[in-house]
Amino acid sequence: MTAAQAAPRPAVGRRGAGSAALGSGRLLRLELRHNAMLWLLPLAFALFWYNGYREIMALPPMWNLRAITLQNRLLFDLMVPATGAAAWMGSREGRRGITDLVAGTARPRWSRQLATWAATTAWAEVGCVACVAVVYLITARQASWGGPLWWPAAVSAAGVPALTAIGFAAGAWFPGRFVTPLVTVVVFFGLAFGTQAASGDHSYWQVSPLIAGAFDIGAAPGVASFYPYLPDLSIAQVMFAAGLVVAILGALGIPVARMRWLAAAVTAAGLAAAGTAVALAGTGRLDPHGMIVIPALHDASNDQPVRYTPDCSRTPIPVCVHPAYAGFLPAVTAAVGPELTEFAGLPGAPARIGQVAAVYRQDPGNGITVSGGRTGAAAFVLPDEVPGRLGTTGAEFAAQLDQGFGLQLMTDVILGGADRPAGTAPSQAQLAVISGSVRFPPSVESRDLEPLYGRLLPEPGSPASLAAKRFAALSPAARHTWLAAHLAALRAGRVTLAQLP
Amino acid sequence: MNVEITDLTRRFGRNQAVAGVSLQAGPGVFGLLGPNGAGKTTLLRMMATVIPPTTGRLRLLDRDPGAYGPRREVRRRLGYLPQNLGYYPGFTVAEFVEYFALLKEMPAALVPAAVATAIERVDLGGKARTKLRTLSGGMLRRVGIAQAIVNEPELLLLDEPTAGLDPEQRVHFRALLRELGQRATVVVSTHLVEDVGAACSQVALMDQGKVVFDGTPGELTARGSEQGTGDAPLERGYTAVLAAARA
Numbered sequence: 071m072t073a074a075q076a077a078p079r080p081a082v083g084r085r086g087a088g089s090a091a092l093g094s095g096r097l098l099r100l101e102l103r104h105n106a107m108l109w110l111l112p113l114a115f116a117l118f119w120y121n122g123y124r125e126i127m128a129l130p131p132m133w134n135l136r137a138i139t140l141q142n143r144l145l146f147d148l149m150v151p152a153t154g155a156a157a158w159m160g161s162r163e164g165r166r167g168i169t170d171l172v173a174g175t176a177r178p179r180w181s182r183q184l185a186t187w188a189a190t191t192a193w194a195e196v197g198c199v200a201c202v203a204v205v206y207l208i209t210a211r212q213a214s215w216g217g218p219l220w221w222p223a224a225v226s227a228a229g230v231p232a233l234t235a236i237g238f239a240a241g242a243w244f245p246g247r248f249v250t251p252l253v254t255v256v257v258f259f260g261l262a263f264g265t266q267a268a269s270g271d272h273s274y275w276q277v278s279p280l281i282a283g284a285f286d287i288g289a290a291p292g293v294a295s296f297y298p299y300l301p302d303l304s305i306a307q308v309m310f311a312a313g314l315v316v317a318i319l320g321a322l323g324i325p326v327a328r329m330r331w332l333a334a335a336v337t338a339a340g341l342a343a344a345g346t347a348v349a350l351a352g353t354g355r356l357d358p359h360g361m362i363v364i365p366a367l368h369d370a371s372n373d374q375p376v377r378y379t380p381d382c383s384r385t386p387i388p389v390c391v392h393p394a395y396a397g398f399l400p401a402v403t404a405a406v407g408p409e410l411t412e413f414a415g416l417p418g419a420p421a422r423i424g425q426v427a428a429v430y431r432q433d434p435g436n437g438i439t440v441s442g443g444r445t446g447a448a449a450f451v452l453p454d455e456v457p458g459r460l461g462t463t464g465a466e467f468a469a470q471l472d473q474g475f476g477l478q479l480m481t482d483v484i485l486g487g488a489d490r491p492a493g494t495a496p497s498q499a500q501l502a503v504i505s506g507s508v509r510f511p512p513s514v515e516s517r518d519l520e521p522l523y524g525r526l527l528p529e530p531g532s533p534a535s536l537a538a539k540r541f542a543a544l545s546p547a548a549r550h551t552w553l554a555a556h557l558a559a560l561r562a563g564r565v566t567l568a569q570l571p
Numbered sequence: 572m573n574v575e576i577t578d579l580t581r582r583f584g585r586n587q588a589v590a591g592v593s594l595q596a597g598p599g600v601f602g603l604l605g606p607n608g609a610g611k612t613t614l615l616r617m618m619a620t621v622i623p624p625t626t627g628r629l630r631l632l633d634r635d636p637g638a639y640g641p642r643r644e645v646r647r648r649l650g651y652l653p654q655n656l657g658y659y660p661g662f663t664v665a666e667f668v669e670y671f672a673l674l675k676e677m678p679a680a681l682v683p684a685a686v687a688t689a690i691e692r693v694d695l696g697g698k699a700r701t702k703l704r705t706l707s708g709g710m711l712r713r714v715g716i717a718q719a720i721v722n723e724p725e726l727l728l729l730d731e732p733t734a735g736l737d738p739e740q741r742v743h744f745r746a747l748l749r750e751l752g753q754r755a756t757v758v759v760s761t762h763l764v765e766d767v768g769a770a771c772s773q774v775a776l777m778d779q780g781k782v783v784f785d786g787t788p789g790e791l792t793a794r795g796s797e798q799g800t801g802d803a804p805l806e807r808g809y810t811a812v813l814a815a816a817r818a
Contacts, residue, residue: 089679090676090679093673093679093682097673100662100666100669100670104661163657166659167655168657168658168659170616170621170653170655170657171651171653171657171718173619173621174619174620175646175671175674176643176644176646176647176676177673177674177675177676182674328639
């Protein structure tokens with residue numbers, strides 16, 4: 071130790087705002103350099119890759135599907151490293167026995183803790199933003215239409231400080247080495263059970279940042295394709311997360327005598343914001359487009375449909391889909407191509423068939439009914455179970471199209487569609503033609519179709535069933551020729567089974 | 572006077588750690604001696620504004636640390652080395668000292684030079700970029716001293732500063748103490764009477780929460796000329812005063 075060395079000038083002086091900001095910046099830099107979250111970023115990325123990224127990338131490249139699933143997964147994957155790192159950093163002074171040393175320094179404890187928390191949160195946000203960036207960059211290269219949905223990403227980003235605030239406060243208040251695993255487990259199960267508790271569209275639990283849109287629908291292609299993504303629930307979720315952060319950080323300052331009233335006011339403001347957000351989430355209702363409307367936050371201009379130019383097939387009857395679904399157009403035309411060929415040009419057959427938005431309705435409890443908004447041969451609804459979503463295969467998608475789109479086209483043309491008198495049962499010949507034209511999978515039975523279409527399949531072994539097999543054995547061109555000549559009579563019920571080719 | 576203490580007490584539950592201490596100290600090195608449990612550390616923690624006194628009056632650097640604003644002013648001018656120095660193992664020596672310079676709200680522009688100087692003064696210039704986890708106990712103690720002096724404190728409180736230092740470092744440290752004491756009030760709590768004899772101009776001896784001697788090292792030595800036990804004159808004075816206080 072050197073006593074003879076010249077001592078520096080006295081270091082205490084007036085600190086200007088610039089110096090204070092520079093000092094805070096240097097402190098933050100030190101905290102950033104020595105933050106546990108930095109070392110846990112690889113774990114965060116690994117968890118996201120395992121739990122979120124693989125599932126998101128397995129989805130069709132549609133912005134709505136991937137963004138909504140991203141919100142469902144990202145915060146959950148960041149939860150363990152972010153909360154754990156924050157709790158570890160929050161308990162640092164106590165664990166390291168440095169409380170006396172720092173208590174005798176001029177910088178207020180609140181300010182010191184905020185620097186540590188901010189550094190932890192900054193690294194956690196880096197992880198969050200990186201995950202969002204990877205998913206959105208890849209989706210931008212793959213998606214056929216649209217752009218990033220920012221609200222789901224914003225909710226995830228807003229949830230990160232809430233996680234770190236909870237962890238940090240727990241660590242600061244209970245500075246033991248076991249508080250880190252304990253608070254991590256508690257938050258993990260709290261988040262997981264919080265989503266499970268959501269029931270129906272008026273649930274307060276919708277405020278959970280893990281829930282994107284209507285919980286009972288989840289990520290569906292029909293949501294936010296034809297209409298803009300509604301930010302109502304996202305706004306409430308961001309308000310809730312921000313309120314939670316403010317309340318917790320305020321509570322950290324309450325033990326400081328001079329700041330007690332200020333800290334209590336900040337805490338109360340945060341709790342008020344979070345409580346208001348919960349109340350708002352409870353007023354949410356499912357709108358026909360599959361999203362949650364919160365009346366107090368709703369902007370009516372968001373109810374206008376999105377403008378788009380449809381993608382159409384070059385089939386005898388062109389099939390046009392929303393450009394976001396362009397990737398599915400080949401599968402659609404392949405599935406119903408024979409029917410399109412068979413019915414093209416027939417009286418009553420549409421000149422063009424366009425995709426329309428599905429209509430969602432909340433049933434009691436967790437039930438959701440999805441239906442087509444417009445009926446008729448000129449419009450169809452693509453099922454939400456597109457290939458790649460919830461394990462749906464291409465074959466299952468084609469079967470759904472046959473059962474839905476194909477059968478709707480068939481019944482509308484053969485039975486007369488909207489012109490058909492209500493309650494009129496189809497004739498045996500009509501049943502035979504329908505059954506012989508639509509390529510149902512062998513597993514489909516009449517009872518599968520009855521709820522939607524009524525009795526459309528003849529009894530197995532019946533004369534109508536035998537006539538259907540005969541009709542199905544014809545080529546599409548032969549069926550088209552016969553239908554062109556006899557469709558009017560068939561519709562009128564004047565064709566008998568014996569007259570079928 | 573930089574330190575004015577009047578009838579100061581501090582109670583932890585039923586235990587009266589400090590029981591009516593009155594002291595005054597101006598610039599110079601002030602030694603605080605006493606056996607284990609005498610209340611030295613508690614007194615130093617109160618002077619470091621870590622804990623408030625239960626009763627009594629405490630003025631530091633002509634300010635009342637009981638009020639927020641003056642306390643913050645005192646803390647900016649304070650250096651404190653606690654008995655048990657906690658540290659962050661992942662920090663380097665320079666980062667740790669810089670961390671405390673920033674917590675002491677030093678003007679940011681002065682921090683880098685002050686950190687470098689403080690580290691040099693404890694002979695750790697070559698270890699500035701070394702992680703604390705790799706340092707020996709004595710080196711860590713010197714890091715603790717560096718963080719205490721980084722802001723050129725007007726009041727420096729050192730609790731067992733020479734614990735773990737080798738003899739050569741202790742000699743150097745005493746020289747540093749004398750140099751610091753030329754401008755500031757340095758209060759050194761220690762078991763080692765030879766440190767007091769070599770570096771302190773004033774000394775107080777505490778026992779059972781009370782000051783039983785307050786004077787110069789020479790006066791303490793004189794108290795042991797007839798009845799004290801120990802190898803050194805100051806030790807004999809120390810034991811003699813304690814024996815008289817307990818009699």
